[in-house]
Amino acid sequence: MKEYPFDEIEKKQQKRWEQADIFSADDQDDSRPRYYALEMFPYPSGRIHMGHVRNYSIGDVIARFRRMRGFNVLHPMGWDAFGMPAENAAIKHGTHPAKWTYENIEYMREELKRMGLSYDWKREFATCDPEYYRWEQLFFIEMYERGLVYRKKSKVNWCETCQTVLANEQVEEGRCWRCKDEVVERELEGWFFRITAYADELLEGCDKLKGWPEKVLIMQRNWIGKSVGAEIDFPLRDHQGSIKVFTTRPDTLFGVTFLSLSPEHPLALELSRGTGNEMAIREFIERWNRIPVVERRMQRSKKGVFTGAYALHPLTGESIPIFLANFVLMEYGTGAVMAVPAHDQRDFEFARQYGLPIKLVIKPGDRELHPDDMEAAWEGPGFLINSGQFDGLDNEAAKKAITDELKRLGRGTSKVTYRLRDWGISRQRYWGAPIPMIHCPRCGVVPVPRDELPVRLPLDAHLDEKGRSPLPFLKEFYSTKCPKCGKSAKRETDTMDTFVESSWYFARFTCPNNAVSPLDRELAAKWLPVDQYVGGIEHAILHLLYARFFTKVLRDLGYLTVDEPFVNLLTQGMVLKDGAKMSKSKGNVVDPDLMIRKYGADTVRLFILFAAPPERDLEWSDRGLEGAYRFLLRLWRLVQTHLPRLKSAKIDARSLEVTSDSSDLLKALRQKTHQTIEKVTGDIGERFHFNTAISAVMELVNQLSDVLNSGEFEADIARGEVDPWPVIREAVETVLLLLSPMVPHITSELWESLGHEVSICNERWPEADPQVARADTVRLAVQVNGKLRGQIEVASGASEQVVQKRAVVEPNVARFVQGKTLKKVIYVPNRLVNLVVG
RNA sequence: GCCGAAGUGGCGGAAUUGGUAGACGCGCUAGAUUCAGGAUCUAGUGGGCUGUAUCGCCCGUGGGAGUUCGAAUCUCCCCUUCGGCACCA
Numbered sequence: 001m002k003e004y005p006f007d008e009i010e011k012k013q014q015k016r017w018e019q020a021d022i023f024s025a026d027d028q029d030d031s032r033p034r035y036y037a038l039e040m041f042p043y044p045s046g047r048i049h050m051g052h053v054r055n056y057s058i059g060d061v062i063a064r065f066r067r068m069r070g071f072n073v074l075h076p077m078g079w080d081a082f083g084m085p086a087e088n089a090a091i092k093h094g095t096h097p098a099k100w101t102y103e104n105i106e107y108m109r110e111e112l113k114r115m116g117l118s119y120d121w122k123r124e125f126a127t128c129d130p131e132y133y134r135w136e137q138l139f140f141i142e143m144y145e146r147g148l149v150y151r152k153k154s155k156v157n158w159c160e161t162c163q164t165v166l167a168n169e170q171v172e173e174g175r176c177w178r179c180k181d182e183v184v185e186r187e188l189e190g191w192f193f194r195i196t197a198y199a200d201e202l203l204e205g206c207d208k209l210k211g212w213p214e215k216v217l218i219m220q221r222n223w224i225g226k227s228v229g230a231e232i233d234f235p236l237r238d239h240q241g242s243i244k245v246f247t248t249r250p251d252t253l254f255g256v257t258f259l260s261l262s263p264e265h266p267l268a269l270e271l272s273r274g275t276g277n278e279m280a281i282r283e284f285i286e287r288w289n290r291i292p293v294v295e296r297r298m299q300r301s302k303k304g305v306f307t308g309a310y311a312l313h314p315l316t317g318e319s320i321p322i323f324l325a326n327f328v329l330m331e332y333g334t335g336a337v338m339a340v341p342a343h344d345q346r347d348f349e350f351a352r353q354y355g356l357p358i359k360l361v362i363k364p365g366d367r368e369l370h371p372d373d374m375e376a377a378w379e380g381p382g383f384l385i386n387s388g389q390f391d392g393l394d395n396e397a398a399k400k401a402i403t404d405e406l407k408r409l410g411r412g413t414s415k416v417t418y419r420l421r422d423w424g425i426s427r428q429r430y431w432g433a434p435i436p437m438i439h440c441p442r443c444g445v446v447p448v449p450r451d452e453l454p455v456r457l458p459l460d461a462h463l464d465e466k467g468r469s470p471l472p473f474l475k476e477f478y479s480t481k482c483p484k485c486g487k488s489a490k491r492e493t494d495t496m497d498t499f500v501e502s503s504w505y506f507a508r509f510t511c512p513n514n515a516v517s518p519l520d521r522e523l524a525a526k527w528l529p530v531d532q533y534v535g536g537i538e539h540a541i542l543h544l545l546y547a548r549f550f551t552k553v554l555r556d557l558g559y560l561t562v563d564e565p566f567v568n569l570l571t572q573g574m575v576l577k578d579g580a581k582m583s584k585s586k587g588n589v590v591d592p593d594l595m596i597r598k599y600g601a602d603t604v605r606l607f608i609l610f611a612a613p614p615e616r617d618l619e620w621s622d623r624g625l626e627g628a629y630r631f632l633l634r635l636w637r638l639v640q641t642h643l644p645r646l647k648s649a650k651i652d653a654r655s656l657e658v659t660s661d662s663s664d665l666l667k668a669l670r671q672k673t674h675q676t677i678e679k680v681t682g683d684i685g686e687r688f689h690f691n692t693a694i695s696a697v698m699e700l701v702n703q704l705s706d707v708l709n710s711g712e713f714e715a716d717i718a719r720g721e722v723d724p725w726p727v728i729r730e731a732v733e734t735v736l737l738l739l740s741p742m743v744p745h746i747t748s749e750l751w752e753s754l755g756h757e758v759s760i761c762n763e764r765w766p767e768a769d770p771q772v773a774r775a776d777t778v779r780l781a782v783q784v785n786g787k788l789r790g791q792i793e794v795a796s797g798a799s800e801q802v803v804q805k806r807a808v809v810e811p812n813v814a815r816f817v818q819g820k821t822l823k824k825v826i827y828v829p830n831r832l833v834n835l836v837v838g
Numbered sequence: 839g840c841c842g843a844a845g846u847g848g849c850g851g852a853a854u855u856g857g858u859a860g861a862c863g864c865g866c867u868a869g870a871u872u873c874a875g876g877a878u879c880u881a882g883u884g885g886g887c888u889g890u891a892u893c894g895c896c897c898g899u900g901g902g903a904g905u906u907c908g909a910a911u912c913u914c915c916c917c918u919u920c921g922g923c924a925c926c927a
Binding site for chain 2: 214215218219222223225227229245246247248249260297298300302326327328329331332333334336337338339340344345346347417418419537540541607610611612613616617618619621623624626627628630631633682683686687689691692694695696697698699702709779780781782783785786787788791811812815823824825826828831832834835836
């Protein structure tokens with residue numbers, strides 16, 4: 001038999017926890033403060049990977065720690081079960097996405113259980129369950145009724161490989177976030193969530209999320225991209241109508257020397273008609289259309305062409321030539337910009353290239369600029385010149401003054417623009433939640449009546465090799481009756497983006513089995529918001545922004561009372577092997593399950609928590625893993641060896657005091673025990689620095705072994721003068737309690753073997769006695785002119801006079817002080833004393 | 839290009855508020871145990887100095903300057919790596 005039979009222990013303890021049902025969150029109990037700990041739920045891809053192990057180990061420590069500190073903890077787990085890989089696997093292996101998904105869930109649930117995670121498994125659900133997505137369909141309808149869902153035809157990001165549309169957030173450098181293939185442009189009709197209606201609230205909320213990493217907030221702010229400025233009308237000189245532009249720099253209006261339009265601007269061709277430039281414009285647009293979407297944005301050089309048409313300056317009436325320019329985006333603002341080459345770098349480059357005039361209208365305070373020898377646009381502050389009545393104004397003040405003037409003349413307004421676009425959620429895929437809408441040739445778009453929900457995804461569908469959704473070909477699915485007129489109509493065959501499911505799952509965990517309503521208002525109010533959310537940084541924008549949006553929508557629909565879903569966010573780093581992210585293609589994947597079988601879950605958890613603080617990347621090391629195993633082995637052996645005497649020791653206050661007073665060695669051990677409690681409590685509870693928490697416990701274990709192995713100790717026992725076991729038992733029990741959130745199995749087992757009847761998981765977290773933890777003497781560093789010259793042992797909190805007297809007589813210190821005058825003494829109590837001599 | 843984070847022994851990392859740099863672990867070295875290997879235990883382990891060798895000196899946290907009695911920590915400049923955004927008017 002193995003000396004440390006981790007496999008038996010882990011199986012036994014896991015069974016025990018399950019039978020005793022000790023990780024359930026109690027909906028009724030209001031006597032304890034509540035705490036909601038959550039980790040990002042996984043996509044059931046088949047097996048767990050090291051990223052999951054890290055994510056869930058971190059979350060489990062937090063949940064277990066809070067439980068021991070007396071909180072009523074909600075710590076649930078579920079499955080983000082809709083998605084493309086299921087369809088791909090189904091095509092490849094001739095199975096069904098549902099079968100594939102549910103089999104994976106079965107397998108991965110067992111893997112997670114082998115890790116010994118303290119989940120309330122009774123709350124588990126998969127998002128592909130109609131009992132889950134039916135409520136999502138209800139939200140969709142309620143959002144539709146409130147104008148938060150709409151349908152439009154637009155140019156969309158299309159991934160040929162995935163055969164579906166992607167949201168802007170899901171395109172990375174012109175490529176699909178999932179399969180990394182090029183995204184092409186397509187004109188398609190689809191459903192949109194009006195996330196832009198919440199743009200301002202989402203942005204302002206960033207300032208209130210004190211528990212989020214600044215990095216994530218910056219990314220979200222940038223993504224929302226709020227710009228404050230003005231929309232200005234430039235009337236056309238030779239046509240009816242005008243061109244609208246958006247600018248953040250209305251103060252530079254007098255510096256406009258031309259307008260730039262996107263090649264996709266609807267007026268582009270029309271303006272050139274009859275000017276003689278029509279051919280050139282047509283050619284330019286055609287050439288533009290031939291450039292793949294991916295490459296359009298990567299073009300660096302400024303290219304353009306004159307339309308032959310002119311606009312009129314809204315304040316001066318001057319004629320302004322209108323150009324098409326390859327750098328103007330149709331999707332942002334109005335697709336047209338007023339070009340101020342003197343004060344905008346892009347316009348500057350364009351003007352230089354095509355020999356267009358540069359007119360200076362902002363004069364910086366500290367230098368003279370001349371249009372002819374400028375090397376770059378001046379985008380900084382200054383006061384206005386060449387701007388008629390506005391000359392001399394500070395440019396910030398001029399922004400308002402010029403906008404006001406435009407408003408007065410009816411040629412412009414204040415305007416706020418966002419980079420954020422509405423969230424396109426239609427997916428031309430099968431394995432997703434059906435969009436609960438009906439297209440009636442007579443009545444138009446009609447929502448499915450509430451009492452007909454859920455619209456079930458038909459499970460008898462067959463996928464073709466190309467990966468196209470079978471739904472548009474499945475008559476039994478799409479053929480229906482219009483709820484309004486009762487005549488035949490067609491169901492929507494698009495499904496929802498799978499990010500919709502993960503946008504509210506955290507709320508559903510508060511009442512996962514509720515069959516009458518998506519959420520129970522009282523339970524949601526009791527548990528939400530999530531106190532601590534843990535997950536990867538890769539969701540900094542996507543999931544975390546969508547979840548924030550959904551929370552606000554559900555609040556406005558009356559389901560939730562909170563504004564934000566996650567109070568505190570911990571973004572963990574990646575698990576690397578040989579300096580690179582683990583991936584099949586690199587062949588550097590370490591299978592967690594294999595490691596758990598070989599060394600046990602406790603060892604894997606301990607290593608992964610010990611190797612780096614959570615937010616940093618972690619380098620996997622087989623050697624390090626063995627080190628973690630050795631530590632647990634030592635701990636096991638230490639308790640086993642002394643079990644009878646540990647078991648019979650009494651650890652009441654009196655016995656502890658008597659023992660520690662009788663031996664310096666034991667007194668020091670007891671002090672270390674209480675110092676370690678202080679240290680570990682802070683490291684786990686406040687900083688999430690599990691690595692330093694573990695190292696502190698290791699120090700205590702080292703000191704404990706030193707005591708047990710020391711000759712002095714042996715001699716004391718032999719004489720029978722001291723009973724050391726109370727202090728030793730206290731130290732051992734402290735080690736077990738402090739380690740239990742991280743390595744729950746071995747600590748549970750040893751706790752039990754010490755004779756405890758209550759599971760260590762239900763024990764109270766130890767309290768440090770500050771009296772015991774405080775040292776009565778301290779080693780003080782003695783510096784001379786800032787250089788370390790010696791150490792002295794003094795009473796804790798000793799006075800400066802005493803310390804100084806002791807310091808100068810220290811031989812090595814004396815060498816450096818002798819024959820010099822003492823100019824100054826700096827004394828930091830219990831730390832150091834610095835003698836400044838000259 | 840812009841924004842952000844990070845650079846500490848052979849390696850992962852520690853130093854919470856400007857106060858003894860390198861905790862803890864890995865690796866390595868020597869010894870014990872062992873037929874041998876492995877495992878385990880003990881001791882040592884930043885670099886340099888034959889220098890008043892259980893003590894001491896000098897150097898040392900990417901590089902350079904500065905503030906300070908004192909800097910891994912604060913300020914400025916530079917270098918490198920990683921992440922995000924990338925014509926957003």
